[in-house]
Amino acid sequence: VPDSADAVLDGLDPEQRAVATALRGPVCVLAGAGTGKTRAITHRIAYGVRAGILQPASVLAVTFTARAAGEMRGRLRLLGAGGVQARTFHSAALRQLQYFWPRAVGGEMPRLLERKVQLVAEAGARCRIRLDRNELRDVTGEIEWCKVTQTVPEEYATAAAKTGRDVPRDPAEVARVYTTYEQLKRDRGVIDFEDVLLLTVGVLQDRPDVAEAVRSQYQHFVVDEYQDVSPLQQRLLDLWLGGRDDLCVVGDASQTIYSFTGATPDFLLGFRGRHPQATVVKLVRDYRSTPQVVGLANGLLAQARGQAAAHRLELVSQREAGPEPSFAEYPDEPAEAEGAARRIRELMDAGVRPSEIAVLYRINAQSEVYEQALADAGVPYQLRGAERFFERPEVREAGLLLRGAARAAADPDQAGSGIPDQVRAVLSSRGWASEPPAGSGAVRDRWESLAALVRLAEDFAAARPDAGLGDFVAELDERANAQHAPTVEGVTLASLHAAKGLEWDAVFLVGLTEGTLPITYAKTDEQVEEERRLLYVGVTRARFHLGLSWALSRSPGGRGSRRPSRFLDGLRPGSTPRGARGAGGGAGAERGSGGRKRRGPVQCRVCGRTLSEAGEIKLMRCEDCPSDLDEALYERLRAWRMEQAKAVGHPAYV
Numbered sequence: 001v002p003d004s005a006d007a008v009l010d011g012l013d014p015e016q017r018a019v020a021t022a023l024r025g026p027v028c029v030l031a032g033a034g035t036g037k038t039r040a041i042t043h044r045i046a047y048g049v050r051a052g053i054l055q056p057a058s059v060l061a062v063t064f065t066a067r068a069a070g071e072m073r074g075r076l077r078l079l080g081a082g083g084v085q086a087r088t089f090h091s092a093a094l095r096q097l098q099y100f101w102p103r104a105v106g107g108e109m110p111r112l113l114e115r116k117v118q119l120v121a122e123a124g125a126r127c128r129i130r131l132d133r134n135e136l137r138d139v140t141g142e143i144e145w146c147k148v149t150q151t152v153p154e155e156y157a158t159a160a161a162k163t164g165r166d167v168p169r170d171p172a173e174v175a176r177v178y179t180t181y182e183q184l185k186r187d188r189g190v191i192d193f194e195d196v197l198l199l200t201v202g203v204l205q206d207r208p209d210v211a212e213a214v215r216s217q218y219q220h221f222v223v224d225e226y227q228d229v230s231p232l233q234q235r236l237l238d239l240w241l242g243g244r245d246d247l248c249v250v251g252d253a254s255q256t257i258y259s260f261t262g263a264t265p266d267f268l269l270g271f272r273g274r275h276p277q278a279t280v281v282k283l284v285r286d287y288r289s290t291p292q293v294v295g296l297a298n299g300l301l302a303q304a305r306g307q308a309a310a311h312r313l314e315l316v317s318q319r320e321a322g323p324e325p326s327f328a329e330y331p332d333e334p335a336e337a338e339g340a341a342r343r344i345r346e347l348m349d350a351g352v353r354p355s356e357i358a359v360l361y362r363i364n365a366q367s368e369v370y371e372q373a374l375a376d377a378g379v380p381y382q383l384r385g386a387e388r389f390f391e392r393p394e395v396r397e398a399g400l401l402l403r404g405a406a407r408a409a410a411d412p413d414q415a416g417s418g419i420p421d422q423v424r425a426v427l428s429s430r431g432w433a434s435e436p437p438a439g440s441g442a443v444r445d446r447w448e449s450l451a452a453l454v455r456l457a458e459d460f461a462a463a464r465p466d467a468g469l470g471d472f473v474a475e476l477d478e479r480a481n482a483q484h485a486p487t488v489e490g491v492t493l494a495s496l497h498a499a500k501g502l503e504w505d506a507v508f509l510v511g512l513t514e515g516t517l518p519i520t521y522a523k524t525d526e527q528v529e530e531e532r533r534l535l536y537v538g539v540t541r542a543r544f545h546l547g548l549s550w551a552l553s554r555s556p557g558g559r560g561s562r563r564p565s566r567f568l569d570g571l572r573p574g575s576t577p578r579g580a581r582g583a584g585g586g587a588g589a590e591r592g593s594g595g596r597k598r599r600g601p602v603q604c605r606v607c608g609r610t611l612s613e614a615g616e617i618k619l620m621r622c623e624d625c626p627s628d629l630d631e632a633l634y635e636r637l638r639a640w641r642m643e644q645a646k647a648v649g650h651p652a653y654v
């Protein structure tokens, strides 16, 4: 713990210091990946608290994921500023709603809806609108979009047309299902994920006494990852502020990757316009990545188009030179996964810890082949966004046992050994061995989560030598409430979306083919640009090693027809930048020399290969690419949305 407020500023560069010492908002930090935005705002809060200018309980810091919130609380504690609320929008709103519900509405707060899709199906049936599986998922997605963008059913058709949305059914039908879904929820006394924010906004708007109570509690607001704030979250923030402007936001327009939830960088980019007196700070020094990684990230952004691209910030690496990013092409996906597993083993043999390595992909369904390859290579791994740590049965059971043991230990006649030993003893009484079981699968997962608890106990005991087992159990409760899971020792497998804000020594970006990145359903220019930003987010997660790879076909013996992602054109060795080849990039109509429209080559709508066989041209896809891919992709998209929802603390999906 730094010994003074000024010592909190040590280790910040002049611009970061400017952020940390600008203790009155409005403050806006515009900066690229790895420039220390999160670090600067964390130190700002700690400095304010340590200098006695900010009361810890009056600060509300909002971050994007529960994990990021947990990390921020941990850092603040280490800087001597414990007790500050760092939460996601959702968890902050849920707490306020629970607290104020009896006063504002009366009675108990309704339960959170668990099976949303089922209720949407029921709503469809009530309206006599038959929805097949895909339509059901898409209509559910549309309802979510309406809610986060505060679009009421009557406005849906106009709003969808205006924003160019891919409407799954006649907009009037979607609107009817939406209305009925809302009705059914009311009838059953349940609320959904989006309602938590909507209701909190509603209560704060309608009940000045509640708004006053919240405003007198929180006076200083800090928001991380502000480029991905949704209009509804912005509304909530405005209500919390209530006309005050002690707000500090940080963000990077080039990392806007959640537009599908209604998020928009407009609030970040328009901040100065809304607050002309704001202190605006730009950070350009990249402390995370080597010049090689930063060079690739800059190269990627140089090709970006659109609104966010106009605000891109060139990064300047502060680190020593490292290895060149590697580009690797494989005949098929299993070979690609084996290649990654082999390189990971080499890194581990060279002393890199598995928890410092990540494999990142576009959609979760890509993880399977990597799980297999890593298990075969004997590499431990963990899936991010997988089942929540504190809800796992073995962790719950361990929690109960530890609680019992803590009660017994409180008896002065019992237990004088250290916390980690006590935890090990409790777990081994239930058959937990200190050595991992052979192989992968459920038994191994169970062992890993209990091992994570032991490591947590070790860290806790090191940080608080005087604490007892009861304190550790309290720490577990606190972490469970905040969904702040301990790090499981292992290579991280995660989607690019879930990797936001995080960093590793070595990052493998895999499956970089047309059809996967950009994903097939990214159709408009804006959607394709968002896919490019996703790759930018992926590249900038790496501190040192960066591997990029793709496979020419899905399975061994496939036709080898996929093309590497267009975003790598001009960046991977031997390729030409896009545009340099003329306008012949895509399928469809082109202008011939006589000004007459002529059909260009037909390309596979899945992998982008130019098709030559008549049968394939008719299908507009290679035989190699599975016919149900669209459906599978939607399935994956849905699963991925669910995962994102979990990542942001969506209680309805737990």
Ligand code: ATP
Pocket: 011, 012, 013, 016, 031, 032, 033, 034, 035, 036, 037, 038, 039, 040, 252, 255, 287, 288, 500, 501, 502, 503, 540
């Ligand atoms: P992202 O856009 O990915 O969220 P960020 O701008 O929030 O990135 P941080 O995560 O705060 O960046 O910082 C990136 C890394 O650089 C971290 O490991 C952080 O500790 C380190 N770092 C930041 N500022 C400094 C500094 N002044 N000196 C040394 N290291 C720093």
Ligand code: MG
Pocket: 037, 038, 039, 224, 501
């Ligand atoms: Mg950050």
